[in-house]
Amino acid sequence: MGTTExxxxxxxxxxxxxxxxxxxxxxxxxxRTTQVLGLLTRALGAxxxxxxxxxxxxxxxxxxxxxxTTPAELLAAHLETGAMDSGxxxxxxxxxxxxxxxxxxxxxxxxxxxxASMAVTAIASMLAPALAHAxxxxxxxxxxxxxxxxxxxxxxxxxxxxxxxxxxxxxxxxDFRISVWNRTREGGSQGVRREQALGKTIFEILHRxxxxxxxxxxxxxxxxxxxxxxxxxxxxxxEPRTYRITKIPMQLVEGEPISHVITxxxxxxxxxxxxxxxxxxxxLAAMGQMAAGVMHEVNNPLATIAACTExxxxxLSDLDRGGASLPPVMHEMLRTIGTExxxxxxxxxxxxxxxxxxxREKSAVSxxxxxxxALSLLKHQAQFKRxxxxxxxxxxxxxxxxxxxxxxxxxIALLQNAADAMTHDGAVTVRTRRGAAxxxxxxxxxxxxGQGIARSDLPHIFEPFFSTKGPGRGSGLGLSICYAIxxxxxxxxxxxxxxxxxxxxxxxxxxxxxx
Ligand SMILES: Nc1ncnc2c1ncn2[C@@H]1O[C@H](COP(=O)(O)OP(=O)(O)OP(=O)(O)O)[C@@H](O)[C@H]1O
Ligand SMILES: [Mg+2]
Numbered sequence: 001m002g003t004t005e006x007x008x009x010x011x012x013x014x015x016x017x018x019x020x021x022x023x024x025x026x027x028x029x030x031x032r033t034t035q036v037l038g039l040l041t042r043a044l045g046a047x048x049x050x051x052x053x054x055x056x057x058x059x060x061x062x063x064x065x066x067x068x069t070t071p072a073e074l075l076a077a078h079l080e081t082g083a084m085d086s087g088x089x090x091x092x093x094x095x096x097x098x099x100x101x102x103x104x105x106x107x108x109x110x111x112x113x114x115x116a117s118m119a120v121t122a123i124a125s126m127l128a129p130a131l132a133h134a135x136x137x138x139x140x141x142x143x144x145x146x147x148x149x150x151x152x153x154x155x156x157x158x159x160x161x162x163x164x165x166x167x168x169x170x171x172x173x174x175d176f177r178i179s180v181w182n183r184t185r186e187g188g189s190q191g192v193r194r195e196q197a198l199g200k201t202i203f204e205i206l207h208r209x210x211x212x213x214x215x216x217x218x219x220x221x222x223x224x225x226x227x228x229x230x231x232x233x234x235x236x237x238x239e240p241r242t243y244r245i246t247k248i249p250m251q252l253v254e255g256e257p258i259s260h261v262i263t264x265x266x267x268x269x270x271x272x273x274x275x276x277x278x279x280x281x282x283x284l285a286a287m288g289q290m291a292a293g294v295m296h297e298v299n300n301p302l303a304t305i306a307a308c309t310e311x312x313x314x315x316l317s318d319l320d321r322g323g324a325s326l327p328p329v330m331h332e333m334l335r336t337i338g339t340e341x342x343x344x345x346x347x348x349x350x351x352x353x354x355x356x357x358x359x360r361e362k363s364a365v366s367x368x369x370x371x372x373x374a375l376s377l378l379k380h381q382a383q384f385k386r387x388x389x390x391x392x393x394x395x396x397x398x399x400x401x402x403x404x405x406x407x408x409x410x411x412i413a414l415l416q417n418a419a420d421a422m423t424h425d426g427a428v429t430v431r432t433r434r435g436a437a438x439x440x441x442x443x444x445x446x447x448x449x450g451q452g453i454a455r456s457d458l459p460h461i462f463e464p465f466f467s468t469k470g471p472g473r474g475s476g477l478g479l480s481i482c483y484a485i486x487x488x489x490x491x492x493x494x495x496x497x498x499x500x501x502x503x504x505x506x507x508x509x510x511x512x513x514x515x
Pocket of ligand 2: 413416417474478479
């Protein structure tokens, strides 16, 4: 190594200064180390300058300038054993604290001179902390990225859970601002998209609901920390639906005041209808039992009264024939007793239908034929003559396993009610149709254009003795008997009605299974 060599190369001191500047720069560490290696090769005239980094997983080549030395050769030079100068090669360990990062290897074919060795040592000692810092930063960044990914996945998972629920759900904070609004809530009656709802107050979004009521409900949950639940009727989708609303308190931090309220809306209309049906069936069954008991008690005295009346009549006639002059009113009173007893027997007989309809023989019955029979019996009556009676009968309607006489009674009772409800001319339509799918019940509908049924009356129309037709005009037993007969056939009797819009009575009967 001659003076000439030193003169051609830059001074090692200025090299160290350049490296210091380079490492202090903002650029990425890989770029900076490559620059440092470039400086080394240029300044010292090195044939190769390589930077070896070892991670806890193994040794990696981070950067390399020059082409002569293969990684295998460098490895053979015992990287981890510390500083090593051997001929044209100088190796300096890169350590930061107890962490061994790797080594800086510089090869100068013509051999090193002291200043050059020292410069490599100085550069290694500057590189080590810079690399350690970069390694830490990278590890930290990777950690943050991993956590961010995990948090994002958790968030997506929770969102999917909340969106998959078949209930509408939203969450408000103490300022009534919406922080969660699930997909089902988007499709709700007021159809507000999540993007529109988030961050707004609930009063801005549910502007159709009375704000004060909403505020009071939410305040109550914030104040008491207790869940609230109630049912709500809504016609927002066109048809009346029942929603169960649940307001649940939520604490972000345990032990602190309620921070949010979760509101869940569930469409329980079908459940409500089923519950109503069950309640109605139970109520009517209880009434049937009571009616059976009453009939049992009343039947015998009625028979006794009838027999006594007949006997008394006979005795009065004998007295008349014997010349006794009895007041004519006595005969009249006896006749009245006789007709009233017959009327009572009639009612008891009808009640028997209601409480024990199932005692009749059953066979394959065509409901289409039953409807035609009913219409041919009724159409000559004055009340029906003024009405048009269109029928739409499904020619492929399956038969039902039933009692023809009872089913005829049901259809007649429904037609009679329909005609009673028609205070003006119009149509009473009868339709039949198969169930939509195999196993679904067949349907018979009697549709009128009459006055309709008041909402408050609807729950009672199937009860025995419920009638709005006034004394002497209706006994109120018609529908209760229909209900009992249809139930006994394994079917259901339903009604859709609105005041002024007419009524549809629907008989659903299981089709007979083909033999
Ligand atoms: N098609 C209908 N349109 C309007 N209201 C009806 C109709 N069918 C039944 N109702 C109402 O339901 C009540 C009960 O009917 P139900 O057939 O049981 O008794 P009723 O017709 O009053 O007397 P009954 O049938 O014993 O002679 C009726 O009084 C009426 O208020
Ligand atoms: Mg009736």
